[in-house]
Amino acid sequence: MKKYSKIVSLCSVMAAVAVATVSCDKSITEPLRVGYTPASVDEKAASWKTYVLTAPTDVTVAAPTLTTSSEYQAELADLKSQSSSLTTEQQQAVVYWGAGAVYRWNEIARELAARYNIPPASNAEGKYPVPDMNNPLADPKFPFANPPYTARALAYLSVAQYDALVAAWNYKYKYKRVAPGKVDASVKVALPASALPSYPSEDAVVAAASYVVLKAMFPGEVPFLDAKLAEHQNSRLWAGMNVKSDLAAGADLGNQVAAKVMGRARSDGMxxxxxxxxxxxxxxxxxxxxxxxxxxxxxxxxxxxxxxxxxxxxxxxxxxxxxxxxxxxxxxxxxxxxxxxxxxxxxxxxxxxxxxxxxxxxxxxxxxxxxxxxxxxxxxxxxxxxxxxxxxxxxxxxxxxxxxxxxxxxxxxxxxxxxxxxxxxxxxxxxxxxxxxxxxxxxxxxxxxxxxxxxxxxxxxxxxxxxxxxxxxxxxxxxxxxxxxxxxxxxxxxxxxxxxxxxxxxxxxxxxxxx
Amino acid sequence: MKTPLKILTGGLLLMSLSAKAQMPNDAIYMAKGSVCIAGMYGRSTWNEYWEGPLKRHNENIGTLTTQNVMVMPAIGISRRVNLLLSLPYVWTEASAGNLMGQKGIQDLSAWVKIKTVQAGGFSLHTILGGSLPASNYVPDFLPMSIGLRARTATGRLLASYKHPKTGIYLTAYGTYNWRSTIKVDRDAYVANNRLYNTNEVSVPNTYDASVKLGILRRKWQTEIFAERMGGLTGDDIRRNDMPFPTNNMEATSVGWYGKVQPRHIGVNARIGYVLDGRNVGQSTSYTVGLLYQIDFKK
Structure with a gap:
């Protein structure tokens, strides 16, 4: 009888432990990255050596309108209305992209790599069909983003981002247009601001350059990338960080640089x-x-x-x-x-x-x-x-x-x-x-x-x-x-x-x- | 009437380990002070599986075999309350390809089974259970992993009718299985078509349900059953990828169970076959067990 009660108490304890250690939280915690004021704005970056561009002036950026102009003032008014009150979704987008344009687009590239890194299945004839870049969503999907493919995609992404930003820095300090929040203190600014001139927008530069490279590397993901691009650009308006002409100039510069970088990609032997x-x-x-x-x-x-x-x-x-x-x-x-x-x-x-x-x-x-x-x-x-x-x-x-x-x-x-x-x-x-x-x-x-x-x-x-x-x-x-x-x-x-x-x-x- | 009910309990714990492990799913109780200890061996094999909805073969796996041995005591706390435990040791092996088999002690499970209503041949039962991983096995090297390492909590309602004279019975139950998140060794993975930058993985909660028809006599029992299990959430295995703990694993199976236990010592056996599924192997499984009943009460 002693033996029996021992067993029962032992078992009861085990059952209780099993139930007690179960907590009801099923949510997944991912590391959080938030925006910051950079330790240095690197104002001399225009002179840094680029990879594909021979000089920042390989690409052009038109001079911006003056902040006192009526065009700019109209943009500023639009910015104020866009940033004055945000939905929860818009706030989330501001915080997400606020962690860093380069940071986020690299994260997106890794996500695409992971989603596409699956070897093709063999077919009924025992052959492995080769992924077709002109039909990227067929089985097997294009690309098979294996380590060499992913290394190359990430390298071109980073080179495009870097060269485009060096060029952007050149024009930023050439034109020295200040951030909208500094033109008009009543702009509601949602992210940490630095002394960096805002024309062309570095976010728009990175978004456009990244978009071009990733669209070429992952041609089946155009709708996904379109949505990311639009959200990134809009987040800068919602955050009160850039007026539309900052963004348009940035997008234009990013596209120009990415086109040159993809020119190298097309002839690198891949x-x-x-x-x-x-x-x-x-x-x-x-x-x-x-x-x-x-x-x-x-x-x-x-x-x-x-x-x-x-x-x-x-x-x-x-x-x-x-x-x-x-x-x-x-x-x-x-x-x-x-x-x-x-x-x-x-x-x-x-x-x-x-x-x-x-x-x-x-x-x-x-x-x-x-x-x-x-x-x-x-x-x-x-x-x-x-x-x-x-x-x-x-x-x-x-x-x-x-x-x-x-x-x-x-x-x-x-x-x-x-x-x-x-x-x-x-x-x-x-x-x-x-x-x-x-x-x-x-x-x-x-x-x-x-x-x-x-x-x-x-x-x-x-x-x-x-x-x-x-x-x-x-x-x-x-x-x-x-x-x-x-x-x-x-x-x-x-x-x-x-x-x-x-x-x-x-x-x-x-x-x-x-x- | 003492003997048959008591003796039967141990055998009825028997289930395919591959899918939902060893959960009590019967209307039978040990008397107060009786313990039935079952020692079991189970084997489950498949050579085809469902990659999402696509049924396929994989020449780099061949036939996957999962085997287990386990100890399962059932303890009569009272006539209406039983405590059930199990602890399996599991090992896996693929007949083709080069994936290394995994082995180890899997999860410790415990259930309390309570007879809430008894009216003539009808009875209603509440079964509450939980499980904890009993070793630090790798949960995301599927299909070779021996388990998913989630802590679980289970609630089951079971109804049964037994014809008193013939012993013919019909039992049905439905179950909700809550499963915890798990930690994996890697710190990024794709699930639900997105990248998670963490080592924490959400394992879907599941349901299961079953209908069983059988005959229960003093010294033997025979039964046929149909079962359905599935996730309440979860994604599909991606095309030509390996399975992952976030998958919605669904299966419909049928099978037979039988037991002979003339006195304190008995044997049982169970055969199951998956008819249809999603993100699972089309397994054929069998289990055999040796039962031994101890009466502590004089």
């Missing part, structure tokens, strides 16, 4: 990055160098490798010859002791993967359905710049440095992967706890991307350099813990990424910003 016909020669070449077992797709049916000629796309921060120099030495031979040791490490992790190893592998997995490792690092860069209260132009500079380094890392890593065509651990019976990407093993893309980004971030935020490097190290190790890379893939990838990142660092040191 159109030839999926040349499956080139793989036979690649395989032959690596076999002649002594590799017995080459990489084979581990999917059923066998999927053509991801973008085998992405390694030939034009880089941002160094030239073709440097790219070849950056390519690491050959991986260990398949019968070497180093290979055997690193394969054995994976086998032993597979047997006894710890929860902490699984956590690191999952946190950094950034696999299908995610915004990919370039997206992950781009987010970290945007958050760091937002934490540091960077101006729009400095935020854009930071992201351009990081995102061009990420694209360079992707190009170099893909060049390496297809040059060595090295087999995955799964070809030796290893499973994975994160999912296996469909391209050769050596070197690790995560390691290359992460080291490149961490190197750039460490240069922009020296006080946080160790933290970023530790994260790169984790991201690199995550591929060992997730069982899809040998340790030598990761160690070498990390070193390559560091070398690649150093070119973006050098550019940043020499771009006239003094940062």
């Amino acid at each position: 159109g030839m990055a999926n040349n499956q016909g080139a793989t036979a020669a690649m395989i032959e070449s690596v076999k002649s160098r002594g590799l017995s077992d080459v990489w084979l797709s581990q999917e059923s049916p066998k999927r053509p490798p991801m973008l085998p000629t992405y390694g030939s796309v034009i880089t941002w921060n160094f030239d073709e010859a440097t790219k070849i120099k950056l390519r690491p030495a050959a991986p260990p031979a398949l019968n070497s002791t180093e290979f055997t040791k690193d394969l054995e490490e994976l086998r032993s992790i597979q047997k006894d993967q710890t929860r902490e190893q699984a956590r690191i592998a999952n946190y950094w997995a950034d696999g299908a359905g995610s915004y990919t490792p370039p997206g992950h690092w781009s987010r970290m860069a945007a958050n760091a710049a937002n934490d540091a209260k960077y101006s729009e132009v400095r935020m854009a500079r930071t992201l351009a440095l990081v995102n061009t380094a990420l694209m360079d890392a992707g190009i170099c890593c893909w060049d390496t992967k297809y040059y060595y065509y090295y087999p995955r651990p799964q070809q030796f019976g290893v499973k994975t706890s994160v999912g296996l990407p469909n391209f050769p093993s050596y070197t690790s893309g995560h390691s290359t991307f992460s080291a490149a980004a961490a190197t750039v971030l460490g240069s922009v935020f020296p006080e946080r350099a160790d933290e970023f490097w530790a994260q790169a190290q984790d991201a690199s190790n995550s591929r060992i813990y997730g069982l899809i890379h040998y340790r030598f893939d990761c160690v070498v990838g990390l070193q390559c990424g560091k070398n690649i990142g150093s070119y973006a660092v050098a550019r940043g040191k020499a771009d006239g910003s003094g940062l």
